[in-house]
Amino acid sequence: MVATTPVDQLGPGDHACLTFTDPEERLDILAAFVAAGQARNEKIICFTDAVGVDELRADLVGRGLDAGRELSVVRSDRLWGGGSGPDASTMVELLARELADAERNGHQGLRITADMCWAARPQANAEQLLVFESDVGRLFAAGRLTAICEYDRDSFDPVTLGYASRVHPRTVAATVYHEDPVLRICRQHIPPGVRVAGELDYTGADALSDALAEAVRLDRDVHLNLNHLRFIDAGAAAVILQTAANLPEQRRMIVVCGEPIERTLTVAGAADVPALRMLVRNGER
Structure with missing residues (x-):
């Protein structure tokens, strides 16, 4: 079993899994994660699915965060570049480009949160979720990418949640x-x-x-x-x-x-x- 890490102890290169049932607890952990990235001058992207872009941005600002250019809140379908559906290779390539862009613009790295609820929809290819979580690991090797993948326990079956926990080196949760x-x-x-x-x-x-x-x-x-x-x-x-x-x-x-x-x-x-x-x-x- 992967040990739980307090969100404020995540560092560059960490790839963490957040499973939650309480949306407010999820928001609290995301806000702390984003605040740490802002303090480090990292480029930050929050990919959201279950919560609207404007709503999540307002929630983060309501927690006292700066909504400047270094913080982007976008829909999860941006991960696959507007294609017909989720594709693991496309998602990994997009994150690699965003990481390179962050480095070119003088950021200390790239920090992302990814709402994985898209994978629970009937039209989604569940296999792409498994491939993505496996293949994205190589981007963390250089210690410039930090990420939290969010799994709502009410949206995923126990097998998928178990797999998500195993493929992430860290898990985060509230104390x-x-x-x-x-x-x-x-x-x-x-x-x-x-x-x-x-x-x-x-x-x-x-x-x-x-x-x-x-x-x-x-x-x-x-x-x-x-x-x-x-x-x-x-x-x-x-x-x-x-x-x-x-x-x-x-x-x-x-x-x-x-x-x-x-x-x-x-x-x-x-x-x-x-x-x-x-x-x-x-x-x-």
Whole structure:
């Protein structure tokens, strides 16, 4: 089994596989990957299929990324040059040309993200996916190309997902502090902090406390994303408020949530914690 690598530890020449079920987690990992490429002055291309070009670009900009010339967001069918369908040789040749173009224009390398959902469509030739993932490996040898291939677990069968994992030298995923059928707590990269989804009660309070403690250690301000949290009880709310109250002066906790979660935090005493700021969907408190 290929070991999971944190996305911020991917380096030039790495070819990684991202399998996901949570679109927001996917976006977070892609944003961190793109930000690292911008910091390195790399040419960046995001090939998108399931998400529209304008939507993905807006999502990345919304995460604080620069949408300058070094960042291109294009449809996945650009990979095969407008031909009648996906062709592995054409895709590899296109990436080789893009890599050469990046070098000619003074970039440190080429960084790409590739949404592989095109291969799950009925008209796609699944064999071309397997050939592409095998043949593209030679482009990474010089350490100038870095890539993440994205596989939505809801779109691919277990055999294809298993093959994708085997042919990629690395896999990337969020750091997960807790996961069970009703609750997931994981690291968020951009903005840096913690993301919680599902239902959070006192049984998850210790895991939440550990996740927030790491965010306090790593990040100046703590961003707590509760957008996909459906329920929180008083015990878990107290963990959030206590962590915010104990932040050093000049540091803040920014909580993003829906109105039901905001009401619970307010009842628990959020207004009495100066370091806590709540951003509520469709409004701000």
